[in-house]
Amino acid sequence: MTPAPIPTYHYPISISPGDIDxxxxxNNAVYLQWVQEAVVSYWEHGxxxxxxxQMLWVALKHEISYRMPVFLNDHVEAQxxxxxxxxxxxxxxxxxKRGDDLATEVRSSWCCVDVTTRRPRRISPDIANIFLPQ
Structure with missing residues (x-):
């Protein structure tokens, strides 16, 4: 059974003292870890x-635009x-997002990989339709 489409996935972020520079x-590098966690959670949820x-995901590219800093006690959500x-x-x-404010935007590209061969695997329409509803 194919899950219902989830066009936007909301993932809560926990900020720890070690994330602060x-x-x-x-720290800017922490956002890469958060993107990894949020996208993988999106995949696992949907x-x-x-x-x-059968499939794994490997990050290929991230483009990060920082709009405002985020601090230890802020409530942050990844969408x-x-x-x-x-x-x-x-x-x-x-x-x-920190409340209604956009703190950071990340555009990323990922490669679908076959779990056995570890080689790129074409994304089938049934998988794409889970995340990209028509």
């Missing part, structure tokens, strides 16, 4: 067990949206 805000047993697929590649936009 010498300037008193979340996909079938069968799909998760992940799939924006397209082509062959074995999928693109996502992840917005990190």
């Amino acid at each position: 010498h300037m008193g805000h979340v 996909s079938t067990l069968e799909a998760r047993e 992940v949206t799939a924006t397209g697929t082509h062959g074995s590649r999928a693109s996502f936009t992840t917005l990190f």
